Amino acid sequence: MIAGVARDLRAEAERANERRVLVLAGDRDHALDAAYDAIESLGVGDRDVTMVSTREGFRFDETRPRNADGLLGRTREAVVLDCHERFVPNALGRAVGAVDGGGLLILLTPALDEWPAVRDRFDDSLAVPPFGIDDVTGRFRKRLVSTLQTHPGIAVVALGDEAGDRLERDGLTGERTDQRDGPGESVDPPSAPPGATFPAAAYGACLTADQSRALRAFEGLADPGSAVVVESDRGRGKSSAAGLAAGSLALGGRDVLVTAPAFRNAAEVFARTRELIEAETDGDDESEHDDGEVDERDLRTPAGGRVRFLPPAAAAEVAAEADAVVVDEAAALPVRLLEGFLDAPAVAFCTTVHGYEGAGRGFAVRFRERLLDSHFSVRDIRLDEPIRYARNDPVEAWASRALLLDARPAVDAAVSGASVDDAAYRALDPEDLLADETLLGEAFGLLVAAHYRTEPNDLARLLDAPNLVARALVADGRVVAVALLAREGGLDAETRRGMYEGERVRGNMVPDVLTSQLRDEAAAEPRGLRTVRIATHHALRDAGFGSRLLDEVHAEFGDEMDYFSVGYGATPRLLRFWRRAGYRTVHLSTSRNDASGEYSAIMLRPETEAGQELLDRHAVAFRDRERDGLSDAHRDVDPDVVRGALRACSAPVPVDLTETEWRSVVGASVGPGMYDTAPGAFRDLALAALIEGSDLDDRAERLLVRKVLQGRPWEEVAEELDFVSTSACMRALGDAFVPIVERYGTEFARKERERFINE
Template sequence: MIAGVARDLRAEAERTNERRVLVLAGDRDRALDAAYDAVEALGVGDGDVSLVSTQEGFRFEEVRPRNADELLGRTREAVVLDCHEQFVPNALGRAVGAVDGGGLLVLLTPALDEWPATRDRFDDSLAVPPYGIEGVTGRFRERLVATLRTHPGIAVVALGDEAAEDIVERDGLTGDQTAERADDAVDAAADPPSAPPAATFPVGAYGACLTDDQARAVRAFESLADPGSAVVVESDRGRGKSSAAGLAAGSLALAGRDVLVTAPAFRNAAEVFARARELIGSETDGNGGGGKGDRAGDADERDLRTPAGGRVRFLPPAAAAEAAAEADAVVVDEAAALPVRLLEGFLDAPAVAFCTTVHGYEGAGRGFSVRFRERLLGSRFAVSDVRLDEPIRYARNDPVEAWASRALLLDARPAVDAAVSGASADEATYRALDPDDLLADETLLGEAFGLLVAAHYRTEPNDLARLLDAPNLVARALVADGRVVAVALLAREGGLDAETRRGMYEGERVRGNMVPDVLTSQLRDEAAAAPRGLRTVRIATHHALRDAGFGSRLLDEVHAEFVGGDEGDADGVDYFSVGYGATPRLLRFWRRAGYRTVHLSTSRNDASGEYSAIMLRPETDAGRDLLDRHAIAFRDRERDGLSDAHRDVDPDVVRGALRACSGPTPVDLTETEWRSVVGASVGPGMYDTAPGAFRDLALATLIEGSGGDGVGLDDREERLLVRKVLQGRPWEEVANELEFVSTSACMRALGDAFVPIVERYGTEFAREERERFING
């Protein structure tokens, strides 16, 4: 029976160049046996099948669920996904993406009626301390099961045991529409792309294209040979944009050009390098392999060389942005997954291409499409836009693509602009996004999750499961005229018992407690995980309503709802917290919301190139005690750390982080140190004679800021304090960066900046010393 169902699905899938899904629901051992029967019925070789499972010992390629990223950029005739012991939503997305047109995805699940109530190892990862597995729900699977039972192209077989026969609940065939779609598939393949007239790339680059869309993209990439050109390629997943970029990169390298490729991770750019390698090999030795351009001479798969002296090389985003000006052309794949601040660094390249995913969890942030595109259009580049709509590996109307998009919300998006225009932050309604309400309302779920996807490139299917099922997460929103206009995803942290805190202090990892973990394990505070916190994991405002007060209003409502950490108050917290990639703008936003800096990471995020800040807003005595001791510790760390691990942090990030530090700023200099400081500001003294004294004063000045009792330095003077005094940069480098006319002018400016600093912090002795020089 199962073999017959599989053969029928395969036959229809091949006729239409679509994919199909076969669900084998029941006992795991019985399901694995049935999967073998199904795969054998397909008539495909074992080498064309992958099995994603926690079990081992199968004749197919084996992939662990946590390693499902290995399927990215690959095509398989069949993928079997074992959902029994560890069902990872991300693995489902990867498995679907790996199935080729005409292929089959086989899901092995518990009985569908029982699956939502079944807990597995993925659920265990959602049970973060102090919550247990009993707090995890099955809403994500309940929703998934509903899609499996209703969506076209999905067959469901309820597996029987020794006493019962298998039951075909759905055969998965789409019926009357098959012939029409098959005719469309034949028509689409009838005229393969060819090289356009006057093409400058090799004919082989166009011959490798599978759709006219892809050929148009390759043609647009030809402009990268000319400085001042930029190309933007947008598409949904599976349309071949990365392949087109790879063919273009290989073509440019064959012409002797240095092409720098970057992406959030090398795996995201694997297809770019695969296509570049194939083209270089075929053009170099004429047989698609062997020659210098294939792999010979390439000790590193991330650096392909050509006989003409060209190359295609990979660097992580932050490093690529710094090296952009040195390359002939830069290709940024999954550009929407990178922050705007980092994308702007690629505008230093002679020519640049940005490839972005419109929908899908590889990266669909609105930062690129809304904010960065405006910056790009206003730059020196002549910009060409290309959109790819035709799928490469399966037909346009493939029902499995539609099912995966719905089941995993890959196409989730915020409400359209027109629906929220005119909304006011003051008039919006604050509401809890209860998981049951989200499960019952697809529009509410799609708009809320769509905002989270748009706000952060790392939002993925696992996050949808966390939103619906994790006991430590809560979501809150602002709603205007029934549409979600702002959303916050919040995580309860802390409140951990002494034994758990001790283990954390001694090096054990405790899931889901990011801020307590950093304060305890890295900053060595064993008591840090005792107070109860609420961390903002994500906060997003509809892009059409940015800078209109919605984020601040939402935070105000969250603070009012959860304030108070009394023992009898289950919802109240001792402090609020946030951790994020620090930028001057975000540091200002969180400082104005009452949050104070307690930590700045000592290394950059590989993708964003930013240092991560952790900030707290205390609400009870326990929260205030926590902030007080860590604010002081942060102040003391930065006094020395800014000339060490933080020596290259942007001065405006340093200013913002210190401005948001609530640690006291005592200044206790000796008379000898005051002589040096006063002498350097109004006399013949030199900065180099007492760098520690200058550092203490600079730190106090920046923490107190320009308001209230602050010194009142301008922006450049504060940047001078950071770069020279706190980070210890050479005079010439500081003078050039801050655009002083000479090094001596920079030195004089530092002395001038310390005149009001001495006035603000100087002792009676310091003031007498100053008068001595002023009055002669």
């Protein structure tokens, strides 16, 4: 019976150039056997099937649920996702995206009416101390099951024992056909536009007008200073267009460097490149070695051009040496790494929107602004027309709904007139979210739009994790600001001891850092509420909604918590926002965040005596660490980030200089002295001025950071801060210390100062 259902689904999927889902619900071993039967009936080759499971030993390509990112950029005729033991929502999103038009996604699940109550290893990850797995709910799976039972294109087989298997839904939608006659067959193939510089064969290989437009934009990569951003959902052909462009540039003699999270993610780029080069050179392959083997990662042309692949880190180091760089699946790369490609003469970024590809929305949220501020002339292209499957593919619609892959904030027009004073504060109870798709979509859409890392797993956490709560501001029924909050701390002595000795305690980010890294065994005893995410509708930025939402959160939870906290990729703007909200810096990470490319700051806002004590001791520790750390681990931190982090430190700086040190400081500021004679004294004074607030202008404060605290060479500091010469930079540093000496100087220092002034 299962073989027949699979064949019928496959046949309809192929006729319509769509995809279908087959759910095998019941005993796991039975489901695995049934999956084999289904695949055997399809006549699909083993290499065209991927099994995603916690088990191993299948004859197909295998990956584990936690490693399903490996499916990015790959296509399969069938993907089997084993949802037993560890059902990871992210893996479902990856699996759906890997199924080609005419293919099947086969889900192996517990009995659907029982599945929401099942607790597996993913649920265990949501049970953060002091909560247990019994506190985790099954709302996400309840919602998912509802979509499986009602959405078109999904067949459900209830697996039985003695009673046999039962077909509950056949998943057939009726005779439907795509706008094209079949996969990859355009009704009206695009032709080369007037004035095109790429070969006509490249445009002839495009399958949609969208691809042709993208290819024309890629022509700009022949000119230094050009950048192209190509965005699309999965299956729109952006990688193919990038491959045709790379091949066209190489045929013109240019060196094109391609990078992606892994070579398999760029396989489509190189496949299209190879096809175009072979077509244009009559198969004359310049990439062959002496033994006749072709280097699939380094394709060459008779004109001396080449298209080569390097992993992201290596590619960023040599980006300036290529004629053009193509970054595929850009959203999967850390922002810090993406910045390295701005050294290229010309660059293209191909990125997937919706679906939370790769590491999330780092490209759209963080890197996008940096690209627009660069010297590049940026052209944007968006691809909407599907290529791998039909525009009305029911599986795409199902996945978008089930995982909220297309979640968006309310449209601008619906919120543009909102007033912060009129907005209503409300709890986003998971049951309310489950019952109201509009509320859920707008709230989650805000989190997706405003943050660089939001995934399907986060939707499950929002609905099921016992330590999380969500709050929002609502105006005229539309969500205009949302905060996702995590309860932390309040841990027993045994758990705190284990954390101190190196055990990882899930979901307690701030207590974990303060305990395990900063060596405070008592840090996890007070109860805290951490802001995991906070987002304001983009049409209402800088209108006070974020501050109002935080004020409401503080008022609601102030009696329950010892402190509030936040951890985030530090930028000057965010440091100012959180300082004004009453938060104070206690830590700055010693390495950059992989996704944001920024150093992470942790800040606390105390509410009780226990919270104040926690802040006091860690503010002092932060102050003391930074005195020396800024010339070591934090030597390359942006000076404005340093200024913001120090300004938000609540620990005063004791200034206790010897008379010899005061002579050096005063002499360097108003006399013939030299900074180099007492760097420690200058460091103490600079730290005090930045933490306690100075009357210096921005450039003078940056000078204190770069030269005095970070110990950068004079020449480097003078160039970075736009001084006309090194000597001018030195004089500026002396001038900066004049008001500092006036503020912190002892009677001896004042007399020493008067000595020079009166001479």
